[in-house]
Amino acid sequence: MKTLKTILLFMSLLGLNSLMAQSLNALHVKEDLTKVRLTSPLWQKAKEQSVEVYPQTTIEMNDAELVRANEANLAKILHVKTLSDGKSIAFLLQWKDATKSLQTTDSTTAYGDGFAAQFSTVSDKLPYIGMGSEGRAVIVHLQKATGKVYEPNNGGDVYHQVNTSNQNAFAKELTSYKNEVAKQGNGDYQRSFISEGFRSLTQIRDNAEPAVMEMKYDKGVWSALLVRPLKSEHLSLQGSFPVAFAIWDGEKKNRDGSKLLSAWVGVSLDAKAKALALLDEIKGDVSNGEKLMMENCSACHQYKAVKNAPNYMAPNLSNIGGYANASYLKESIIDPSAVVVAGYNVNAHKNFLWYTSDEKGVRTSTMPPFAHLDEKSLNDLVAFMKTLKVEVEK
Ligand code: HEC
CATH class of the missing domain: 2.60.40.1190 (Immunoglobulin-like)
Incomplete structure (x- = not known):
């Protein structure tokens, strides 16, 4: 001990x-x-x-x-x-x-x-x-x-809702509806x-x-x-x-x-x-990682105050260090298509597709793989990304 x-x-x-x-x-x-x-x-x-x-x-x-x-x-x-x-x-x-x-x-x-x-x-x-x-x-x-939630089809439909702005015309119905919900709702x-x-x-x-x-x-x-x-x-x-x-x-x-x-x-x-x-963490040189990130990644990704990339272009990485693990981050750089973040509705943001898919529906990320980076550079990038997060509320 x-x-x-x-x-x-x-x-x-x-x-x-x-x-x-x-x-x-x-x-x-x-x-x-x-x-x-x-x-x-x-x-x-x-x-x-x-x-x-x-x-x-x-x-x-x-x-x-x-x-x-x-x-x-x-x-x-x-x-x-x-x-x-x-x-x-x-x-x-x-x-x-x-x-x-x-x-x-x-x-x-x-x-x-x-x-x-x-x-x-x-x-x-x-x-x-x-x-x-x-x-x-x-x-x-x-x-x-x-x-209490009333589920008309008993299927968990919490989005089935009555609009309160209809109060004037339907006040009575609304009251009886609420009573019904209180009686039968889950x-x-x-x-x-x-x-x-x-x-x-x-x-x-x-x-x-x-x-x-x-x-x-x-x-x-x-x-x-x-x-x-x-x-x-x-x-x-x-x-x-x-x-x-x-x-x-x-x-x-x-x-x-x-x-x-x-x-x-x-x-x-x-x-x-x-x-x-x-789930192991990865050690690296944070300031070198920051430099590499600016050179290789900031054209597509926004993070913290760095906003060179257009909106919608790629995931915003401002808090990636808070909710992503080091091994996931490393994989994201070497092999972006291993996990594809689907992103925005493709019809709403046609110019910023995050992936393409073939006839079988297999998705390929539009992010280029950075497999050519050496081990040290990869670790430095991950170490820098792990610092990208807001502070914890006191
Ligand atoms: C050509 C634009 C482009 C470049 C350059 C680029 N990325 Fe990406 N990146 C994307 C897109 C689009 C996605 C979303 C699709 C996916 O998951 O691969 C993404 C996803 C990611 C993710 C996953 C984000 C999440 O929320 O899970 C990480 C991490 C990431 N990139 C890091 C990097 C790093 C580090 C670099 C530089 C070494 C880089 N990217 C360079 C476009 C780019």
Whole structure:
């Protein structure tokens, strides 16, 4: 133990601790976790660990009000506790949010606070953080805070909404509609999805990926629970595996891609589990990376104050260091088509296609591969990109 402490101290003096991947250690418990809830005393035993979530800035949303509301966003800390009983994994997440926002059925402009956790169906590569990628599907569990939701087709249609501006003509109908919702509506919007990339999110309706989810707001803090099996139709979580979290702030009109997102974080089911090499950090010369980035990349990518590239040309990398892992960044430079970020609606931005696709639908990135860069230059670029992120909210 003493030697371990000495080694850790030595490593932190060398600045090496930043090279170790962020990880969550699941506390093993005997209790059946399918019964654990937000208020279970079991949580008091688990250690709190923190995960940073960063504003996803890849694409600019087509909603000026939303863009304005999120301009000055900082990163947030998710306080995470993790339990496992050998059959299920349970997460308790807590984060600060000054306002409680609920998604309602009678407003088209109110968005709910929410959270999601995603798991990778592949173990040798990292899927695209924003919803998986081709051949690297993710399972996403999502909950939005709602008032009571009326689902006319019983299919989770929270977008079926009644416009309050119709109040005058239909006040009576609206009141009776609200009463009906209160009587018959479901309390929560919770769904499981499988996704192989942006806009391929498909709801899983057959309970193949069961999950218990809960959200509770108290004094400026959201607490959220997710319990799911380690083994299911699409996942077999064992040893160490990656997980990523996202949160939405309804007050800021956050929805869909507009959210705060973590990088892939390792979860260890037992202390002996080997850390995931995929999540290792990469060391490099940040200032040389900055120079290389200006020379090779700034014609297409905007990042922070560097705005040489036209809007819509390529992903905005201002927060890429917050939600992308080093191995993903390195792969993005050498082999851009390994994971293709779909980008904007191709009809709306014809001149800025992020990919082309052949008759079989296989996508090729319009970013040229930089496989000719030597190892040092690649590492320097990655090290610089890892610094691209906003500060964490105090
Ligand atoms: C010709 C324009 C162009 C150049 C030059 C270019 N990129 Fe890209 N880049 C793109 C496009 C378009 C995408 C989105 C499609 C994709 O995923 O490959 C992208 C995607 C990326 C991504 C993934 C972003 C995300 O949100 O996941 C990273 C990281 C990246 N580029 C880094 C770089 C770096 C580093 C350089 C310079 C060494 C560079 N790019 C040069 C056009 C370019």
